[in-house]
Structure formats: C-alpha cells, structure tokens
C-alpha cells in the first residue's frame with residue numbers, strides 16, 4: 001500500500017485537510033480529490049498550460065507540482081473567480097471579446113491573466129501576448145484572448 | 161503520465177536535505193522547480209526512491225548576493241527573481257537578458273537556476289550563460305562543501321560532475337566583462353534552442369579586446385566554449401577579416417546532434433553565420449570610442 005501524506009492547503013480561501021499519495025500531481029488532486037474540475041488537464045508535462053492555477057498568487061502549472069508540495073500554501077483555481085451571481089470582470093471581458101470557442105483552454109488563460117492583472121505592471125499588447133505564451137489554444141488564434149486581457153488590464157480604448 | 165510510487169521528503173534545512181540524500185544512497189532526487197523533473201517522472205524516464213523537496217529552503221538557498229567582485233546566486237533562486245533583480249541587472253545583465261528566452265511565465269515562476277544547471281540540458285540557456293561567464297558551482301553533501309569550476313562541470317548530455325548525494329547550493333560568478341551578447345535560434349519563440357551563442361569580452365581604449373569568451377549551446381553534448389575562436393579575437397581589434405576567421409574557427413568546438421529540432425548540417429550552417437553577426441554587432445557598438 002502506498003503511503004499517504006497529510007496536507008493542509010488553502011484552496012479558494014477555504015482550508016482543506018486531505019491525505020494524498022506522494023506521486024499525485026496537484027491537478028489530479030484538485031480535480032479528483034476536491035472535485036474542482038475547472039482546472040483542466042491536457043498534456044501532463046508542462047507544455048499546454050491548461051492546468052494553470054495560482055500558487056501563493058503566482059501562475060504555475062499544477063501538473064508539475066506534486067500534491068504534497070501544496071501543504072501550507074494557498075491555491076486559487078478558476079472556481080475562485082466568479083462572484084455568486086454573474087461573471088468576474090475578466091470573465092466578462094472574455095465573453096465580450098469572443099475570447100473562447102470550445103473553452104477548454106479558458107481556465108488556463110483566466111488564471112494566467114488574473115496573476116498578470118494583479119501584478120500592477122504596465123503592459124503593452126505585446127507584453128500581454130508574451131505573458132500568455134504558456135497557455136495554448138487550438139481554436140481562437142489568440143487575437144481575441146489578447147484583446148480580452150488587454151481591455152481588462154488597460155481599459156477598452158487604450159491601444160498601446 | 162503518472163510517476164512511479166516514491167517517497168516524499170521535505171527537509172527544513174540544507175543539513176537535513178543532504179542527510180536525506182545520503183540516507184537514500186544516491187537513489188533520491190532533489191525536487192526544485194520541478195519543471196524538468198516532474199515531466200521526467202511522469203514519463204518514467206526516472207524512478208527515484210524518494211524526492212527531496214528543497215522548496216522550503218529559501219532562507220538558505222534563495223538569495224542573490226553581490227559581494228565585492230563576486231555575485232553569488234543561491235540554487236533555489238527562481239528565473240522570475242532573476243528577471244527582476246536589480247543586483248542581476250547591474251552585475252550580470254547577460255544572465256537577465258537570457259532568462260527571458262526560457263520557457264514561459266509559469267515555467268519561470270517555478271524553475272530555478274540550480275535546477276537548470278543540475279539538469280544540464282545541452283540546449284539550456286542557463287548552463288550556457290554560466291559557462292560563458294565562468295561561474296563556479298558550489299555543491300554540498302554530508303562530507304562537506306566543494307566548488308567545481310563550470311568548465312569541469314558538464315560531462316555530457318544531461319550529465320554533470322555532481323554526485324547523486326550532492327546538493328547544488330549555489331553559483332558564484334566573477335565580475336562579468338563589460339560587453340556581452342546573446343543570440344538564439346529556436347523553432348518557435350520560447351522553445352528550446354537549436355543554436356545559442358553567448359559572447360563576453362572587454363575592449364580597451366584602443367578597441368583591443370580581452371577576456372573574450374564564446375559559449376555555444378545546442379551544437380554538442382554539453383554547452384561548449386569556442387576556444388580557438390576566442391583566442392583569435394583576444395588582444396586584437398575586430399576587423400571584418402578577424403571576425404570571419406573567428407566565426408569559422410568556432411566550428412572546431414561543434415559536433416552537433418541530428419535531432420527532432422534540426423539536422424547537424426543545419427546547425428553547422430547556422431553557427432558561423434550567426435556568430436559573425438553577433439561579433440560584428442558587438443564590434444560595431446564601439447563603446448570604447450565614446
């Protein structure tokens with residue numbers, strides 16, 4: 001029988017205590033053990049960015065983190081964004097800019113952009129494009145995603 | 161894509177970490193940023209008995225320190241910290257420029273300089289810069305600490321002089337030359353390089369260069385110094401003919417692989433052309449005349 005490790009981790013503001021196998025990655029933990037299936041899994045090797053979450057406020061790929069590493073840390077997933085009613089401003093910006101088609105990549109972009117927006121950096125459209133390269137989208141061609149994030153961070157009419 | 165069963169150890173100090181590595185008799189691996197190790201575990205390219213997670217050791221391994229002429233970077237310093245550090249901007253600007261070519265935001269938020277050097281990817285940017293800038297690798301085990309000159313560190317593709325029970329604790333950089341350039345060609349932006357070139361040197365008032373080092377990535381089993389090319393440039397002014405000769409001499413250090421990213425022939429074709437451009441650019445800056 002595989003040893004289980006006890007962890008205490010704050011997920012979307014709520015403290016959870018769980019027992020996890022050492023080899024379980026954090027994306028499987030969030031989806032399988034906590035039922036937070038908004039975090040998607042594509043490649044499980046750090047390339048696609050579908051599994052991006054915030055670890056202590058920074059965008060990271062949760063398939064490259066092991067669940068026991070979360071002990072004592074804070075994780076935010078896409079489920080943390082929307083208020084009880086309606087959408088968060090960033091999500092609304094995605095909707096208005098048609099920044100998703102199938103939507104599989106959307107949680108990865110939303111979490112990457114959430115960290116970016118909170119960084120307080122001044123960002124040109126090119127900077128935003130660069131900061132989003134860790135998430136792949138096979139549908140949109142990226143333009144509308146960059147537009148959504150640009151409008152969210154810089155406002156509707158700012159053309160940097 | 162799931163790792164084989166393993167033990168997870170999370171030491172609270174460097175002393176505990178090296179004890180844990182010793183205890184597992186070389187069968188444990190250090191877990192730093194996990195940006196290379198976790199994929200390798202998933203693909204079962206590696207089946208360590210335990211992981212020694214050093215991410216709690218920021219107080220001991222997470223500092224960037226300018227001491228006199230030397231700059232010391234702890235093994236756990238992440239790429240993202242190097243990107244924004246004013247100490248790195250002032251003392252090792254080449255290193256800061258190069259970080260931007262590595263991976264993406266998420267990778268840079270986790271990946272560490274120690275992990276990159278320990279990974280010893282022959283196309284890795286960080287190993288190349290450490291080699292070009294003449295860093296020294298500091299490693300610790302229960303038997304004590306030793307310092308390995310970077311020229312003796314890389315031993316082959318993904319292979320280096322670290323013992324399995326050793327923890328890389330940091331890198332010590334000497335004063336960097338005044339002028340540095342970095343070039344890289346990859347299949348796509350932020351991908352692993354198929355050719356990378358780093359050049360460092362200092363011109364004097366007459367435009368004669370000293371301390372010339374030329375590092376090449378992606379053209380051999382390890383990053384390599386193009387010694388013959390550097391010797392051709394040392395102590396001289398760089399006119400067009402000298403630069404062209406040096407660029408051809410760089411091929412002596414190259415024995416490139418044929419792989420999914422590019423053929424050996426293509427890499428050999430690129431090297432002298434790109435090196436000539438980098439050198440011309442450096443010479444053309446003519447900063448010693450201003």
Ligand SMILES: Cc1cc2nc3c(=O)[nH]c(=O)nc-3n(C[C@H](O)[C@H](O)[C@H](O)COP(=O)(O)OP(=O)(O)OC[C@H]3O[C@@H](n4cnc5c(N)ncnc54)[C@H](O)[C@@H]3O)c2cc1C
Nearest residue numbers: 046190192193194195196197263271272275276278284328
């Ligand atoms: C999508 C993606 C893109 C990438 N692009 C690039 C790129 O463009 N260029 C590039 O160079 N790299 C790239 N990488 C790899 C990245 O740079 C890795 O972060 C780096 O190679 C390893 O650093 P790490 O801290 O993550 O180490 P880990 O993955 O934790 O460890 C790597 C290896 O080093 C050992 N190790 C780690 N730290 C120590 C230590 N202190 N002492 C002893 N052994 C240690 C581990 O046991 C393991 O064998 C990419 C990775 C991903 C996922």
Ligand code: FES
Nearest residue numbers: 042043044049063
């Ligand atoms: S599932 Fe994590 S990066 Fe693809």
Ligand code: FES
Nearest residue numbers: 101103137138139
């Ligand atoms: S909307 Fe389908 S992958 Fe991005």
